[in-house]
Amino acid sequence: MLKIKVEATSANVCVGFDVLGIALNLYNEFTFKKSSEFKFVGFEEEFSSCETNLVYEAYKYVFDLAKEVIVPVEIGFIGDIPVSRGLGSSSSLIVAGIFAANYYLKNKYSKRELFDIATAIEGHPDNVAPAIYGGLVASYQKDGKYYPNIYPIHKDLKFSVVIPNVKVSTHDARGVLPKELPYKDIVWNLSRIVNLPKAFMEGNIELLKDLFSDKLHEPYRSKLIPAYSDIKSIINKYNAAFAISGSGSTMLIVSKDLSFMDELKQIDYPVLTLEVGSGVKVEELYEGWWILRNS
Numbered sequence: 001m002l003k004i005k006v007e008a009t010s011a012n013v014c015v016g017f018d019v020l021g022i023a024l025n026l027y028n029e030f031t032f033k034k035s036s037e038f039k040f041v042g043f044e045e046e047f048s049s050c051e052t053n054l055v056y057e058a059y060k061y062v063f064d065l066a067k068e069v070i071v072p073v074e075i076g077f078i079g080d081i082p083v084s085r086g087l088g089s090s091s092s093l094i095v096a097g098i099f100a101a102n103y104y105l106k107n108k109y110s111k112r113e114l115f116d117i118a119t120a121i122e123g124h125p126d127n128v129a130p131a132i133y134g135g136l137v138a139s140y141q142k143d144g145k146y147y148p149n150i151y152p153i154h155k156d157l158k159f160s161v162v163i164p165n166v167k168v169s170t171h172d173a174r175g176v177l178p179k180e181l182p183y184k185d186i187v188w189n190l191s192r193i194v195n196l197p198k199a200f201m202e203g204n205i206e207l208l209k210d211l212f213s214d215k216l217h218e219p220y221r222s223k224l225i226p227a228y229s230d231i232k233s234i235i236n237k238y239n240a241a242f243a244i245s246g247s248g249s250t251m252l253i254v255s256k257d258l259s260f261m262d263e264l265k266q267i268d269y270p271v272l273t274l275e276v277g278s279g280v281k282v283e284e285l286y287e288g289w290w291i292l293r294n295s
Ligand SMILES: Nc1ncnc2c1ncn2[C@@H]1O[C@H](COP(=O)(O)OP(=O)(O)OP(=O)(O)O)[C@@H](O)[C@H]1O
Pocket: 009, 011, 043, 044, 047, 054, 079, 082, 083, 084, 085, 086, 087, 088, 089, 090, 091, 093, 127, 168, 169, 170, 171, 245, 246, 247, 248
């Protein structure tokens, strides 16, 4: 039996559209047990079939790629990552599915190759990279392969997420983006993303506040997110940086203190303060013990 824990991820980190993401310690946990047929336990009804379950789709993708006969399993799920809220729920399912398949394929693929596979299924690397590697990860592509770079984060930084009770599917949120952008908007983002690792490394909130200003996606998506303007106005009064998390509806706040919390309570949405995550954990039950089997 296999147990795979995958963390939530906040993609884009404001100005790193489709490039940057950070792992946060909110988890989905999956178990895989060999079975005579595929079974889905713990998923909502609508996701409890081979046709609708993303873990299965990712698992099958790897067996097909390897041209191997698929191993039927019972997939168990228990999780805290909200669905379609900009916290990488889909990536967590994809990463679990491909790491489980790779385990049954005796680690045929390296971690970096699994990163390529996860990106191919998800469509962009910025959630799957931190889900696999942990931390703050910037990804780039060369010759069709994806490569991660992990950047240090100052220990005093706190990551709070405000989670509206509204689903925003990534597909829909990509649909509202313009097909073309002015050069000056690209330069605006480039000038910020290049300075972002320094701000995270130093824990420099003043710099983070300056850099958290996006022109590639946030202006077009803010209308999909209830109370976006109200929450942004509150956070802007404090020593804290604010952005949409992934494609929304969650909003990310980076700060050193939580002085904004009292005022934020006026907006009646759940707020969690999370630690930076450390990446996927694959464990095998071996003679009564859970043994770490990360590839
Ligand atoms: N707990 C879950 N059970 C079953 N399917 C899930 C679960 N969580 C996510 N999914 C799948 O992932 C899809 C949501 O993916 P989507 O990319 O829209 O949102 P997200 O990954 O939460 O947000 P973002 O990519 O912006 O961080 C769901 O429609 C479903 O197919």
